[in-house]
Amino acid sequence: MSTTVPAWAAAGPYAAALHAGRGPLFLRRADGWLLPLEVERWCARADAVDLAVLDRCEGTVLDVGCGPGRLVAELTARGRTALGIDVSEAAVDHTIRLGGQALRRSVFEPLPGEGRWGTVLLMDGNIGIGGDPAALLERAARLLRPGGLLLAETAAVDVDERVHVHLTDARAAIGSPFPWARLGTAALLRYAYRWERAGQWTAGGRRFVALRGLPVADRTASSSAEPPKRSAVINSQRAANPSGGSPVANR
Incomplete structure (x- = not known):
């Protein structure tokens, strides 16, 4: 299956950063605000905070936006x-x-084991994928088995932001702008009104939310529910530095 690859994902600087295990790499908004990407942490072994998240995983696990695969x-x-x-x-x-299984695939494309995953991970700010948190949560719900677990890392500040950003190595923008979102815990919980809350916590300066998908009977009943009114809160505080059966893999 072919995947439409964003220009930033195929660009030399991004691949070089993963190969070297270090940045700098940033997401840059149109107003010039920069969000540092934690390439060094992503390329290192899973740390104590990561391990505590993985301890919560249930059944088979799908890591969406797995990066270098720790x-x-x-x-x-x-x-x-x-x-x-x-x-x-x-x-x-x-x-x-590193010894893991991985596919080059967008979360919005057909995936192995749809509807059978025990846990879906959205770590390292990946709740922002696609720039539409409601759509991403709906997609995650379809990937999970009924009652499955979503573990998501939220921004370290209270923010609800949907913008277009460039990937940049601080010298030049890479590729075309692409949609992205940043959500704090409160914002994520507003979008996840159809999910059962299964916990939230902070560790090592990072914030996490656990959500449980509805059983099949409850999914049907909730599908006609009206979402609460909400609006995006755009955070332009430049000084802030937030951190952001069994399925079978067939390439």
Whole structure:
């Protein structure tokens, strides 16, 4: 299956950063605000905060936007069935070199094991994928088995932002702008009104939310429910530095 790869994912600077294990890389808004990407942490082994999140995983695990694969590799080492997906070929290759399974695929494309995953991970700010949190949560619900678990990392500040950003290495923008979102915990919970809340916590300066998908009977009943009125809160505080059966993988 072919995947439409964003220009930033195929660009040399992004692949080079993953290969070297360090940045700098940033997401840049149109107003010049920069969000540092934590390449060094992503390319390192799963740290204590990561491990505590992985301890909560149930059943088979799908890591959406797996990056260089530290979480998939750790789960695999634990003997868990885990698959990473990422639009970057460099990220997928890195994950496989670490011993994990990964596919170059968008979360919005057909995926192995749809409706059967025990846990979906949206770590490292990946709740922002696609720039539409409601659509991403709906997609995650369809990927999970009934009552499955979503573990998401939220921004370290209270924000609800949907914008277009560039990837940049601080010298030049890479590729075309693409939609992205940043959500704090409160914002994510507003979007997740159809989910059962299963916990929220802070560790190592990072924030997380656990949500449980509805059983099949409850999904049908909730599908006609009207969402609460809400609006995006755009945070332009430049000084802030927020941190952001079994499925089978067939390439």
